[in-house]
Amino acid sequence: MRGDGVEQFKDPYGLAIEKNGNVNTADLSSNRVIKFSPNGTFISTEAGLGSGIGKLNRPHQISFDSSGGLYVADNYNHRIQRLGVKRIQFGQYVTGNGQFSNSTGITVDKSQNIYVVDFNNCRIQKFNSSRMYLKQWGARGSGNGQFNEPMNVTTDNLGNVYVTDSKNSRVLKFDSSGIFISKWGSIGSGNGQFNLPIGIAVDSSNNVFVVDSKNSRIQKFSSSCAYLTQFGSFGS
Numbered sequence: 001m002r003g004d005g006v007e008q009f010k011d012p013y014g015l016a017i018e019k020n021g022n023v024n025t026a027d028l029s030s031n032r033v034i035k036f037s038p039n040g041t042f043i044s045t046e047a048g049l050g051s052g053i054g055k056l057n058r059p060h061q062i063s064f065d066s067s068g069g070l071y072v073a074d075n076y077n078h079r080i081q082r083l084g085v086k087r088i089q090f091g092q093y094v095t096g097n098g099q100f101s102n103s104t105g106i107t108v109d110k111s112q113n114i115y116v117v118d119f120n121n122c123r124i125q126k127f128n129s130s131r132m133y134l135k136q137w138g139a140r141g142s143g144n145g146q147f148n149e150p151m152n153v154t155t156d157n158l159g160n161v162y163v164t165d166s167k168n169s170r171v172l173k174f175d176s177s178g179i180f181i182s183k184w185g186s187i188g189s190g191n192g193q194f195n196l197p198i199g200i201a202v203d204s205s206n207n208v209f210v211v212d213s214k215n216s217r218i219q220k221f222s223s224s225c226a227y228l229t230q231f232g233s234f235g236s
Helices: none
Strands: 011-018 024-028 033-037 044-048 059-064 070-074 079-083 088-090 103-108 114-118 124-126 133-137 152-157 159-166 172-174 178-184 197-202 208-212 217-221 227-231
Touching: 011 070, 011 227, 024 059, 033 059, 044 070, 070 114, 114 152, 152 197, 159 197, 159 208, 159 227, 178 217
Parallel strands: 011 059, 059 103, 103 152
Antiparallel strands: 011 024, 024 033, 033 044, 059 070, 070 079, 079 088, 103 114, 114 124, 124 133, 152 159, 159 172, 172 178, 197 208, 208 217, 217 227
16 A cells, blocks of 8 residues: 555555564655554554654664564664654764664564664664674675675574675675675576566575566575575566
């Protein structure tokens, strides 16, 4: 659905599932997070346009921590917010440690470390569960460990980190310390190729799912990054 009603979307982007099965969506153009029950019944909406705490400007990816706090990549505010009963924000503009230039992706790993895609700075920043800056990696380019418009990030059960590198048409894999492990993908529409990869997720068996947006499909890869299958097609 589209529009301004509480149950309607303008540009749904990020998606995260609570432990109880409730579905949360970051609705980019309405600057809010909308919550539904597992069967799709509207529950609540949070935030709205602004720069104060609890307000959002073009929210992108979202992720829950183990206590149920919802972290939001608050893109145009160049920060991360934790919504819920205890609201927290961290980050500011521009290039220093713990600063962002358009935060687009976020994930929380099993140890409650927080990984943030710092889009224009072409890097990943890592924070601990107390939101303290730990490290960063990446630079603009097309070499190993480099990015050109990184979009989203996720982790597997072993702590490895996966990043969709959208303009380089590939996915990069790192260990939890940011050491480059592997990469796969190239521009195209064949198996294992991408045209603007954006979303990424890992299942309990460490299979990797990638949203290949301009090819209008999802591709699935094994834990060793081998192509397995694809699904989806272009539709109106």
